[in-house]
Amino acid sequence: MADYNPFNPNSVVTPTLFAGRTQQVLHIVNKLSQVKRGMSSSFFLHGERGIGKTALAKLIISIAESGNKNLKDLNFLTSYYSAEKGQHFTSVLQASLNQLTDKLPSSSIKRLSERLGDIFKNGKFSL
């Protein structure tokens, strides 16, 4: 770990170096746990350039996938997608969904195919 750069914006900050944000993390984890209970949920991270939005988002991704019992046992599939300027919402949604399906076992793909019809073929969404 000697050459690990904690200020690399492309990676999650090393947990031991990740400072603050406890309240934000707990707030968002609570929102995500609503989803587990069948309710929809969304949140918006905003703040000054370089304040740590992406780092927080990536920390949340790792928590959401972790199935950590102390953090609501979320065990979610996640995707990270950067939308291009002018990109239509439909294509953002399609790309994000297909990142999720890439991580699904074939039994789940099969079940989705049976339920979703034309928008889901050969393990891929086309919207």
Ligand SMILES: Nc1ncnc2c1ncn2[C@@H]1O[C@H](COP(=O)(O)OP(=O)(O)OP(=O)(O)O)[C@@H](O)[C@H]1O
């Ligand atoms: N909680 C934190 N503890 C320690 N370092 C952090 C923390 N959050 C972010 N950093 C560091 O600060 C830098 C900027 O963070 P980040 O890229 O997440 O900011 P941002 O708000 O997404 O920036 P931009 O507005 O440019 O997208 C990164 O190099 C990251 O490693």
Ligand SMILES: [Mg+2]
């Ligand atoms: Mg950012």
